[in-house]
Amino acid sequence: MRINFNVPPYTGKEFEYIKECVENQKICGDGPYTAKDNEWIEKKTGVHKALLTTSCTHATEMSAILMDIKEGDEVIMPSYTFVSTANAFVLRGAKVVFVDIRPDTMNIDENLIEKAITPRTRAIVPVHYAGVACEMDTIMDIAKRHGLYVVEDAAQGVMSTYKGKALGSIGDFGNYSFHETKNYSMGEGGALLLRDETFADDAVIIREKGTNRTLYKLGKVDKYSWISPGSSYLPSDMNAAYLYAQLQMADEINEDRMDHYNRYMSELKPLEEKGLIELPYVPKECVHNAHMFYIKCKDFEERKGLIEYLTGHDILPASHYVPLHSSKAGLKYTEFFGEDRYTTKESERLLRLPMYYRLTNDDLDEVVMRIREYYRFT
Numbered sequence: 001m002r003i004n005f006n007v008p009p010y011t012g013k014e015f016e017y018i019k020e021c022v023e024n025q026k027i028c029g030d031g032p033y034t035a036k037d038n039e040w041i042e043k044k045t046g047v048h049k050a051l052l053t054t055s056c057t058h059a060t061e062m063s064a065i066l067m068d069i070k071e072g073d074e075v076i077m078p079s080y081t082f083v084s085t086a087n088a089f090v091l092r093g094a095k096v097v098f099v100d101i102r103p104d105t106m107n108i109d110e111n112l113i114e115k116a117i118t119p120r121t122r123a124i125v126p127v128h129y130a131g132v133a134c135e136m137d138t139i140m141d142i143a144k145r146h147g148l149y150v151v152e153d154a155a156q157g158v159m160s161t162y163k164g165k166a167l168g169s170i171g172d173f174g175n176y177s178f179h180e181t182k183n184y185s186m187g188e189g190g191a192l193l194l195r196d197e198t199f200a201d202d203a204v205i206i207r208e209k210g211t212n213r214t215l216y217k218l219g220k221v222d223k224y225s226w227i228s229p230g231s232s233y234l235p236s237d238m239n240a241a242y243l244y245a246q247l248q249m250a251d252e253i254n255e256d257r258m259d260h261y262n263r264y265m266s267e268l269k270p271l272e273e274k275g276l277i278e279l280p281y282v283p284k285e286c287v288h289n290a291h292m293f294y295i296k297c298k299d300f301e302e303r304k305g306l307i308e309y310l311t312g313h314d315i316l317p318a319s320h321y322v323p324l325h326s327s328k329a330g331l332k333y334t335e336f337f338g339e340d341r342y343t344t345k346e347s348e349r350l351l352r353l354p355m356y357y358r359l360t361n362d363d364l365d366e367v368v369m370r371i372r373e374y375y376r377f378t
C-alpha cells in the first residue's frame, strides 16, 4: 500500500537511547529509562504512581488482580472495545456485562450503567474511544454511590483530558498502551496508573512476580522473597528507552496528529453537510489527542464499497472492533444487558482513515480526494 493506515512513530533519538542501555548493560526491567517514563507519566497526569508494563493488556490484568476480582463477580463495560478490556476480568472468572454505547462518541452510554448494576458488580470499565473521554463525572458518581471501582481503559487516551484531568488519572486505575499502533510506542508496552496510594505498594509487588525485589534493590530489606500472587509485568529497559525518545517529543507528535485531524475535518465537512457521511464529535469537556480519524458511512454495504475503492487506489483504511458480545468467546463469558441499539449498527459503518505522526498533507489530500470520488462529490 502506498498510504498505510498506520506507521509507528519514530523520532530519531531511539537508537541512541537503546545503545546506551546496551553499553551500560542495563537492559532488564525497572532500569533508568523505565524510571524516566514513569516519572514523565506521573508529572503529566498527576497520578500518585505510574508503572510501566509489558502492555495495556497486562496493566488491565494487574488492575483485576489488585481489586481481587473473583469468580462470580461482574464488571460493566462497552462491547465495542478491544478483547483485552474483557479478557483481563474473564481470566479471573468474572462475568463481563456489556451496556450499549453512545452513537456520538462510541463510548459507553453513562445513562445505561446504573440499571446493569447488581449486588455482584465490582467495577465499571469505561473505554475512552479514539482518545475522547467518556462522561467521567457521571461514571464516578455512580461508582461512588454503589461502592464500585473504576478502571479507565485509556489505551488510546495518552495526552487527552476530561475537564482538564488527564485520562487514566480519574478512576482508581488507568491503563495506557504503548503498542506500535498507538500515539507513543515502545513496540509492545503499556502503563498502570494509580490515582492514589491505595494500591501502590501491592502493585509494585504484583508487577515483580509477587516479590518485594523492589524494596530489596532500595536496600530496605536484606533478602527478597515471595509476598503475594503476582507475575512478570516489567518491560525491558531497552523498550522503555525507545518510548522515552517519544515522550520527550510528546507535544510535537500530538500537534502533528492534531493538524491531520483538523485537516481531515475541514476537508470532509462539505460531505457531511450534504448528508453523505458523518464526522466524529468531541464533547466540549474533552480535549483529545487525535489518536484516530474516522468517518461513518450510511451502512455496512456502503463502507465495504469504500474500503474496496480506497484499497484499489493503494490507500489502506481500517474498520474497527467487531462487538465482543457477538464473538465466540463473548457468547460464552459475557452478557449484553439491555438493547443493542447502537453497538452493532454503528460499528458496522465506522471507518478509520490513515492517521500517523508525519503523515504528509499530500497523502492526506489524496485520501480525501478518493473519498470524494467514491461519493461522486464535486
Ligand SMILES: *Cc1c(COP(=O)(O)O)cnc(C)c1O
Residues within 6 Å of the ligand: 054, 055, 056, 057, 058, 081, 082, 084, 085, 127, 153, 155, 156, 176, 177, 178, 179, 188, 189, 190
Ligand atoms: C490497544 C488497546 C488495548 C491493548 O493494548 P496492548 O498494549 O496492545 O495490550 C486495550 N484496549 C484498547 C481500547 C486499545 O485500543
